[in-house]
Amino acid sequence: MPKFESVDHLQQYRRQLQASRDPNQPQVLVCSGPGCLPMGSIEVAAAFREELGKNGLNGKVLLKECGCQGLCARAVKVLIRPQEIAYQEVTPEDVPEIVEATLKNGQLVERLIYEHPLTQEKAAFKADIPFYKGQMPIVLRKLDIIDPQSLDDYLALGGYRALRKALTGMSPDEVIDAVEQSGLRGRGGGGFPTGRKWRVCQEALSDIKFIICNGDEGDPGAFMDRAVMEGDPHAVLEGMIIGGYAIGAKQGYIYVRHEYPLAVTHLNKAIDQARECGFLGKNILRSGFDFDIKISRGAGAFVCGEETALIASIEGYIGEPTPRPPYPAESGLFDYPTIINNVETWANIPEIINMGAEWFAAIGTENSKGTKVFSLVGAVNQTGLVEVPMGTTLRQIVFELGGGLRPDRQFKAVQTGGPSGGCIPEQFLDLPVDYDSLQSVGSIMGSGGMIVMDNTSCTVDVARYFISFLHDESCGKCTPCREGTKHLLHILDEIIAGRGEEEHLTLMEELCDTMASSSICGLGMSAPNPVRSTIKYFRDEYLAHIRDKKCHALVCRPLLKYTIDPETCTGCLACVRECPVGAITGKKKLPQDLDQELCVKCGLCYEACQFEAVKVE
């Protein structure tokens, strides 16, 4: 790659690149995103490499390993361009057939195309698949087109054009004006107006300022930021460089969650490429502007996603939040003015500069502009990543894009906002999703985790899950959060153990009020949301645990009873091998006995039995 000495040089290179690329070039894009990797994408890509070689197609057919293609439920996904044939659940064994039929003879492999989970309607081409209809990819747009490790791929799609535009045609003020007028709000959870934050930081008097990208993605059940960092790393860099120019910072940091090693690899590679080509370093594109980016790896602490804790940990301290004000925009990293934004926020910046503030502001609702990426997971048929305009309803997301639930299950709730959010019941399914609407029903937008729950999930258990998570992750600095999570957890444990009382509900609500009003940071302030929302909308479920000592979803262990049906038990002993306490005894090929006294209700026997002889109630 050349080092771009000027904007004209970049423009000329881009033109040559685009001219040299044949739009009809056959391409195989093997999804190697977060959903496909655990399902064997590496092996599928290797099989294609071998098979293309064997058939003399090297060079004729381009093979790429790309980021998340969206419909992770159908991993491993393979997209054939230019036709955009979307194959799914591809295994290495399917590869020879795809090469022979599709790549050599232009035919479809019928058994690998999409089928709707409920209507069984088939669709071979991406544009015809219901999951993709109704989506508006801005942040995710390039994920199934580019090889994330190729700067050329990024440039060919117009990459670093926004940087060029900002550096040559816009003053820092004009950049901030554009971000402000676009209406972009932070995608990390709080929804603070991005432009306003930048303005405060720009106006702060200091020669040294910093830019931070928050890639901590602590919300368990969310993987949007991982997919963007892995799948389109240059977009994050470009956003940050533009931000640096706008506020006058020379150094940026990307803080990446400890569990995301591949994101670190891809970002590092992108940073090296950007340095080599002169998008990072001294005198970027001869504009006189200097900027560089470093990666900071997280070390495994949820609270470090909170901005002041994150800053402390980059400085080498433990991740304890500090009270705001002062806000980081005034006094942040090493006490210098700092803007910190989420991965998705940064990835939106180049598009806003390219397309203009009006374009962005025309998408979405009155107070929430643009699109939002959600990680749609849980009890929904089509799990994956979706990007929709703000204002799309929950029903559209869950039932149209997500393809609904299994026919034998009933919808119970959607959980948004992770541990800081709440459970939204069926009555609000027609709610247009934006920052304000979710707050009005006791949840929050959060970073974009959207977890669908059906009748096999227990909302009391979910509340306990989040409180236990927060109790573990509370840094312990302030009393309301440290003690509040502890007591909430204790009460929820009592309820789950069948020792709950109705007064417990009032007590929990009071505890929640104290925590919300007097904790130092967002962790403690929003920790009540999972409890409050479940008590509010699923009181009956709490009462079933408290009064009837029943968990109808069959989740809360102490309230369950396992038995073995002597009629169906074949005596295969699969359950005996699993039982950790030796509660199941009996002779081989004869019905087994389950000792209630010993049983710890782990359910492993239930999972292990292939004959459905283990019953639970």
Added chain:
Amino acid sequence: MDQPRIEGILSRYEGSSADLIPVLQDIQDQYNYLPKEELNVVAERLSVPLTQIYSVATFFKMFSLIPKGKHQIKVCLGTTCHLRGGIKIVESLGHRLGVEPGYTTKDMMFTLDTVGCLGSCAQAPVLMIDDKYFGRAGVDKVSKIIKQFK
């Protein structure tokens, strides 16, 4: 103490106190834990008090002051994996390996840990052994997965 190894790590940094966490991360990655002597060297070179090093080393989950096993098992207990029975994977593995979460097997082969989310939620329940991910990992698949590492 492995002098060349720790020098190798320290030589990649400028030696400021803000390098503390990255240096500890490199030590954890290479040694599988944070040995005491090495921490003393770090304290001296980065001019950071030992108390701060220990507070950092115990605050963050990735650090361990005792040696970890050859293979690191991380079972996801994020929200989606929790709903899909992640805890059963932990119990089944613990039962099979004879070890509680957070601990290492006697033969030092496996350390069993749980994590908040591995970012592959669409394939819940998920576990990771070293750098390899396993999705839709039912209790019935656990023994087969473990065998690959024995």
